Amino acid sequence: MKRSEFLKYLNRNNCSLYREGSKHSVYINNANNKRITVPRHNELHNDFCKEMCKQLGITIIGKKE
Numbered sequence: 001m002k003r004s005e006f007l008k009y010l011n012r013n014n015c016s017l018y019r020e021g022s023k024h025s026v027y028i029n030n031a032n033n034k035r036i037t038v039p040r041h042n043e044l045h046n047d048f049c050k051e052m053c054k055q056l057g058i059t060i061i062g063k064k065e
Contacts, residue, residue: 001043001044001045001046001049001061002042002043002044003038003040003041003042003043003044006038006044006049006052006061007025007027007038009061010027010038010056010058013029013056013058013059014029014030014031014058015027015028015029015030015056015058016028016030018035021037023039023040024037024038024039024040025037025038025040026038027056029056029057029058031057032056032057034055034056034057035056036052036055036056038052046062049061050062050063
């Protein structure tokens with residue numbers, strides 16, 4: 001999955017950029033204050049994206065509701 005696509009998904013699910021690190025970005029879920037770090041690779045592995053969604057407590061990307 002493209003990093004830009006994943007970040008758009010986070011923004012649609014009430015998450016926002018918390019701060020920038022040297023090699024990663026930190027995103028926060030505004031509803032529960034859980035945070036994750038997103039590396040600055042152009043491509044992110046799908047399983048990695050799913051795990052980050054679990055950690056943030058949002059709907060897992062690609063999962064049907």
